[in-house]
Amino acid sequence: MLTGxxxxxxxxxxxxxxxxxxxEEQNVDDIICLGDIVGYSVPFYGYLSTRDANRCVELIRKNCSVVVMGNHDLFATKRLPSKCADFNFPMDWYQRSFAERKKLSKGKIYLYEDHELPALLDDENLTWLSELPEYVIKSYPTHNVMISHYATPDITGCSSTEVKYFEQILNHLEFMTTKNCIYGFSGNDHIPGMKIFSDGTVKNYDxxxxxxxxQPCWVTGPTVSMGTVANGVMIYDSVCRKLETFALNSPIHTVPSSI
Structure with missing residues (x-):
């Protein structure tokens, strides 16, 4: 089975x-989405005139068998994550001022209003987005894969701490094991290719x-969006357990020097 x-x-x-x-050209059998359907940050992307959150949500709803929640999706729907590393969100988080949230966060989590435009979703798409799960177990005939935007204890990617070292992924690998998953596929970090955490090592691939x-492993892959790094997609062949990344070859966006 080929999964896009x-x-x-x-x-x-x-x-x-x-x-x-x-x-479609690669004849995939189904498609999954790892989150962050919305979230246009003005400095980091270069397609202001063509961005379309509603159309993106509609295409994901139409084409994807599995979709999970990302941190930008949480922000757009004003929903709190179940857990965010060592930061505890107050229940009235979104009712507080930006200045108060910035002070309280102490740089531990992402804030958005100072650089991200409203997604402008209609009511139907906003409701659908707000109801997405934080993770899904994708079952294949011989094994299971955990689908999430990021890794436990920050499975939606709200924390500003990037997972760089194998020791940081141990909690997620343990969580995967409790759900009978051998692999975990995630996004969030916009890897130009993919990064694989397995058997005590971290390896970067183009x-x-x-x-x-x-061995159990966690994989984080590329962004679809045209941003500051090379973008692309992944295709997983569940029969031979081959994971392949494909470049979309979009121009690289340069962050304005004034930022």
């Missing part, structure tokens, strides 16, 4: 349509193919 994997769309309808076309082994 997309993540971090950030309202980029042009690149999303390109990704779906690539999946846009290429890798056969996943018998």
């Amino acid at each position: 994997i997309i993540s971090d769309i950030h309202e980029d309808i042009i690149r999303l349509e390109a990704a779906l076309k690539l999946f 846009f290429e193919k890798v056969i996943l082994g018998k």
